[in-house]
Amino acid sequence: MTRTLLAALAATLMLHGSATAADSWGIEFEEVVREKAKVVDLLCEVTGECAGNCGDGSRQLGLLFDDGRLVPVVKNFDIFAGATADLLQFCGKRVEADGLMINDPQMPIFALQFKRLAPDGPWSRANQWGKNWSQANGGQAVNQWFRNDDTVNELLEADGVFGIRGLEPEE
Amino acid sequence: MRYIASLLGGAALLLSAVVGANAAATPERISVTGELIDTWCHVTEIMYALGTAHHKCAIWCAVGGIPVSVLGEDGTLYMVLKIEGDDRSVANDRIIRIQTHQVTVEGDLYVRDGVNYLVVNQVADDHGIVNLTHEDYGIQPFGE
Numbered sequence: 115m116t117r118t119l120l121a122a123l124a125a126t127l128m129l130h131g132s133a134t135a136a137d138s139w140g141i142e143f144e145e146v147v148r149e150k151a152k153v154v155d156l157l158c159e160v161t162g163e164c165a166g167n168c169g170d171g172s173r174q175l176g177l178l179f180d181d182g183r184l185v186p187v188v189k190n191f192d193i194f195a196g197a198t199a200d201l202l203q204f205c206g207k208r209v210e211a212d213g214l215m216i217n218d219p220q221m222p223i224f225a226l227q228f229k230r231l232a233p234d235g236p237w238s239r240a241n242q243w244g245k246n247w248s249q250a251n252g253g254q255a256v257n258q259w260f261r262n263d264d265t266v267n268e269l270l271e272a273d274g275v276f277g278i279r280g281l282e283p284e285e
Numbered sequence: 286m287r288y289i290a291s292l293l294g295g296a297a298l299l300l301s302a303v304v305g306a307n308a309a310a311t312p313e314r315i316s317v318t319g320e321l322i323d324t325w326c327h328v329t330e331i332m333y334a335l336g337t338a339h340h341k342c343a344i345w346c347a348v349g350g351i352p353v354s355v356l357g358e359d360g361t362l363y364m365v366l367k368i369e370g371d372d373r374s375v376a377n378d379r380i381i382r383i384q385t386h387q388v389t390v391e392g393d394l395y396v397r398d399g400v401n402y403l404v405v406n407q408v409a410d411d412h413g414i415v416n417l418t419h420e421d422y423g424i425q426p427f428g429e
Contacts, residue, residue, distance in 0.1 A: 184398050186324075194342070194351070195349035218329075221400050269344055278337065278414050281337070
């Protein structure tokens, strides 16, 4: 498990910015895939409750594949970040998604590493969340965003790392 | 007249096809008790992802926009798409502030392609964080 995490972190931190095909992270049930699909707003797709432009980044997005499968895209290539910022620009459009299809019986999910507008748009790494965060935070490097984010720090200072006020790690 | 009726009939068929294509499945009203968890860490088992040991990471992931799910007491996972009328499921401040809590929620369940999508109509009970895992698993994932 630790080896898997280290491999994933290494892939995230060391290969950040390079333009290659998706890397395996050694996750159980994963399959490295490059496949075309339509980008959809999950709430709209499953309940019929739709919003303009897929919710403008406030809603989770998914991939609707040509065979009718709907898969939530839960992760991008930035550490500890989701993929909505990467897919929002393609709301309602077909993309070529390059990443990890994780066919876990608990919940099938997709981790996006690269994306492009189908059929032949330019490839880009799925790290838009980090770019947005950096821009909103005075150009700070994104690789340690989780230690420098105001919302995160406010919550952890209020409730502690365990989420229970007064419960602190032993020295 | 026959032409107009035919035209209207065709339009009605077309309309029903469009509506049908976008029609959502009928949900099942359910009540679930479980822990709010980070979907990515839990599904991939990339680290230990429950309770106090994982709370810090679960906050990072929720703020980072990864979907939050409810892990039911029977091990079933439900991805939250909406909570109490609020359709924001990316870094929703309400959800972030109850991350890792043991909750009982009532909502509408939509099952599609192996994923349980949950529209939470009401957080009926919030027990706070009760899963004390840090003594066994420390602070995930970096130990500090």
